[in-house]
Structures are given as structure tokens and as C-alpha cells.
Amino acid sequence: MPEDPVRELAELVESLSEWLRYQRRLGRLGLPGAKAAALAPDKEGTAEKIPTLEEIREKMGQCKRCQLYSGAKSLVFGEGSPHARLMFIGEAPGAEEDLQGRPFVGKAGQLLTRMLDKLVIRREEVYITNVVKSRPPGNRDPEPAEIEACLPFLKMQIAAIRPQVIVTLGKIATQALLGTKEPITKIRGQWQRYDQIRVMPTFHPSYLDRFPQERKKTWEDMQRVMEYLAEHED
């Protein structure tokens, strides 16, 4: 055990921030990267246009594909750069997100924004969304049928953005995207793949809010993500 874990974490964060500022000055961490219009081969091998984020949102309409629509004020689609190299996926909107119609703006969102600040990343540079787009009543976990109904839209968002790295925040997002039952405590911090895209599972900010002693692990995960992005600049 370190003698003073809080101090050690503060020093770790400061040295990481300093390194990121240095990389930024070198021009190595411009997160948005322009991409060509996305085309995917269909079964016949001809190119099929991948819908844009606007087209996906339009396709969802006043979505009633699962029961969550009935208790929600908004459909929280997601926000950020359509060309983001880094994408964050949480599980579901909470009360504040439902009110504002924006992802990660409540208490957990503030923690995520603070973490991005420390990483010298602006929210507009990344893309942030959730597995389900409507708030589950009482902030309960989304049910399997609700995840199944909403997941195709998340997959379309990923196909439209084609980020280099996806960070899944917490158990629900990690298990839904990767189709695994592995507990987050086991899989966290280990690179995974979704459709050839690197995925870093880590803890959800609301978990880190309850267990601040675990923040160091998420910092280490994010450090690996940032190193990968710095090494794989387009």
C-alpha cells in the first residue's frame, strides 16, 4: 500500500495532465479527425451508405420501441463530434439528462467532464451517449428487452462515427456492447474489440463517486487510451 494514496493519486493526475499538455503542444492530440463519408459493403459486395447521426436520429423519431418511452421526458440521443476519435458509452440517462435532453450532465456527468478536463479534452471533441436513450424509471438498470430494442441505434451511431477507441462506462454498457457476461471488475482495463474498434471498459462515474478509492484504476485506463490515441494519430 502507498503511504499516502490520495497524494499519490493527485501526483499521478498532475503528471498525466502535464504529459497531455505537452502532447497537445506538439500537436499530437487533436482528437477530432476528419473522415471520409462512410460506406459499408452489403451482402452483394456493393457499397451501402452508412446513415449519418442526423439520419439515425430521424429514423428513431418519437421512439416507442420499448416501454421506457412512457416515463421519459426526452430521448437523449448523444452529443459531441461526429468525427470523434474517442467515444464514451454509458448505460442510460438519469433525471438531469432526461430534463435537459443531454447525456452525462448530472452528477456522474460532472465527474466525467472533470476527468476530461484533466485529460485536456473538451466534451465537444469526443462523442458521448448511452446504451438506452430513454430514462429508466427511478434510475433502475435497463432491462434486457429495453437494451435489445435500443442497441441497434447505438451500433448505428458507432458505425457513423467510427471512433478509434470506445470507452464503455460500467457494467451495462460493457456487457451490452461486447455481448459478454464478464463482470466489469474482471474485464476493466483490458483492451477489447467491437467491430475492429478498440474498446476500453472502465468504471461508471457514478460508481467512482461512491467509491473514490477506485478512481486511480479509471485514470490508469484513460492513460492507456490516451497513449493509444497519441500513437495512432491519422
Ligand code: SF4
Ligand atoms: S430506450 Fe431506446 S428503444 Fe426504448 S423507447 Fe427509448 S429510444 Fe426507443
